[in-house]
Amino acid sequence: MPTDPHSERHAEVLVVGGGAAGLYAGVWAARAGARVAVLEGSRRAGAKVLIAGGGRCNVTHDVVRPADYCTSRAKAVVKKTLARHGVADVVAFFAERGVELKREETGKLFPVSDKARSVLDAMTSALDDAGGVLHTRSRVTAVDPRTAGGFDVRVSRSADPEPEAWTADRVVFCPGGRALPASGSDGGGYAIAERLGHTVTATWPALVAWTCEEGHWLQELPGVALPAEVRVTNANGKVLARQTGDTLVTHRGLSGPAPMDLSRHIEAARRSEPGGRLRVQIGFWPGATFDEADTRLREAAEAEPRAAVRSFLKWTIPQRLAEALLAGPVGVDPGTPLGHLKREHRRALAHLLVATEVPVDGDRGFDHAEATAGGVPLDEVDPATFQSRRRRGLFLAGEVLDVDGRIGGYNFQWAWASGFLAGSAAAAAAAV
Ligand SMILES: Cc1cc2nc3c(=O)[nH]c(=O)nc-3n(C[C@H](O)[C@H](O)[C@H](O)COP(=O)(O)OP(=O)(O)OC[C@H]3O[C@@H](n4cnc5c(N)ncnc54)[C@H](O)[C@@H]3O)c2cc1C
Structure with missing residues (x-):
């Protein structure tokens, strides 16, 4: 099937997963001028943002160091990522969207409103304002590279027995890990990553x-x-x-x-x-x-x-x-x-x-875990752009990667920082 760049089902940057990393990546890709679609498998995007921190969402931490994270390989990527989009950048993004963050005694940052909903709304409205489109109930079942460049993306819509066929110039892959599978992140993303040429380390529950x-x-x-x-x-x-x-x-x-x-x-x-x-x-x-x-x-x-x-x-x-x-x-x-x-x-x-x-x-177990240890190794992405070293045009961000942080806002900080880098770079690459 030829790519029709004007088709409703074509995106310059197609983001798989509307969680923390995917929404944030979508915002920055759309702000950089790309035509963005975020495809979220569940009925609602950002399920974990809403339940995080007991419904208050611990957005990040006052002080975030590489030592607050674990990864099996290429730890330097964590350091570089946190330096490129740090806590101050995240605080500024949410402030610009009207969500002020407050620091609690432990150093954790929460919205002043104590409402996780304000954090999610900030992202979905930012995506909307930048021209990106969020499609819920849209589960990506396959991402196939096209020989002429770009990707065919197969999407299962819960209301529709017929799968939808999408095309994309670039894909930002943010399906999360295995923690709390009922939220939509059930580990299915790893098999898609493997089919795209990646390896996946052993995974096990973290923060459990x-x-x-x-x-x-x-x-x-x-x-x-x-x-x-x-x-x-x-x-x-x-x-x-x-x-x-x-x-x-x-x-x-x-x-x-x-x-x-x-x-x-x-x-x-x-x-x-x-x-x-x-x-x-x-x-x-x-x-x-x-x-x-x-x-x-x-x-x-x-x-x-x-x-x-x-x-x-x-x-x-x-x-x-x-x-x-x-x-x-x-x-x-x-x-x-x-x-x-x-x-x-x-x-x-x-x-x-x-x-x-x-x-x-x-x-x-994963049903009660807040994060996943293991995932796609960091040395399989370019640390500056999060573009896959295995598949040009594919970018990965968030928990699908082999990074897990401590309790205290560190996991979201990883999702924001990697999402920002992947989304921005995918948009820039799409414009080439
Ligand atoms: C109960 C709980 C509380 C937490 N509290 C905090 C906290 O306060 N602070 C903190 O820093 N971290 C917290 N975390 C961890 C944090 O939520 C995660 O690290 C973060 O959400 C990871 O972001 P992500 O976007 O990579 O993945 P996710 O947030 O898991 O998002 C992935 C999204 O992709 C969708 N998806 C998956 N596969 C597909 C597919 N094939 N097609 C389309 N969509 C797909 C999923 O439905 C999901 O919406 C908490 C986690 C849990 C479970």
Whole structure:
């Protein structure tokens, strides 16, 4: 079929996926003068933007460093990308669209309105104002390079049994990863990327809560939350990754920012040491060593020998946790006076306060994950333009690439920055 550049189903830049990266790429491609169509498979675009940050959308973070991201190859691409379209550029874009961002104590940036809807509306209206068109319920099922240049794009419309045939000069590919497949990003994009000549690394859930073996005493404490130091070690005790931050005990295991940030490392470690026994430890007194904890308990016993251990501990950790630690693994009555605590019990308590072993047996999977570890390797795109090194005219951005960030707005920052570069470059290339 010949390309008709005036056809309603022809785009100079066709964006696959109307999530954070795709909408942002579409805006910048349209602003650069290209005729842009954004094809979104779901009923609505930007599902994750709307649910992010508990409906408030944590748009980005005050300080974003390459160290906040993981990728298996070509880490320098992350650094360059963040330098080319940084936090200030994102803040300026949303301010220009009437969405002021505010910084919270943690450094996370949210819209002043606390409404994720304002973030999504800013992008869809910017796309519209720039002349780009968003088509929802339009799932791309195939992207085929044409011998004469450009692409044939097959689109399945939910209301229509007949697939639509689109043509495009350039394609910006932003179908997301596998996290929260119900939102529309179900990993189907990887197969299309592979058919276009790309490889896809192993993928696994990132930013996801952990599950523990049944019967651990911590599981009796759902709802207990505290700042803690969480460590992943190998069987020899070598620390593979650590994170200090808010930690929440759940019926099934652990959640909250610190465990979720570490979740991708647990699986990475499992993969790097097949069959090896991984250990996860929690320090309820973050930063303290065993000796420091033991000294602190001894000094407390000298200063207030008649105070109950439970009463002393509750100044440093939640009372339910204190009682469970004492009555459970330490094996003493929580009302025991500090001065009566036997040496062996004091040392056991000190040990548990700095390194409680948690028998983590997995995670809650992609249905509950906020991001995907793995994807199309960064060395398969040109770092300046995000144009594929495998297929001219194809650009990739967002979570489909092998990049995942920490909790705190880092994943959206990656989506904005890579979307900006890919969209702008695709428009410029289309104009050639
Ligand atoms: C519950 C939750 C909360 C989160 N909160 C935050 C947060 O507060 N801050 C933060 O930085 N990050 C957050 N994230 C992560 C963030 O949402 C993602 O990193 C980001 O959305 C990735 O953008 P993307 O455009 O690459 O992919 P997505 O946002 O997943 O968008 C991909 C889009 O492509 C569509 N699509 C897929 N395949 C096709 C196809 N074949 N044809 C057409 N369309 C297709 C999908 O329907 C989807 O709309 C959260 C994630 C989740 C799940």
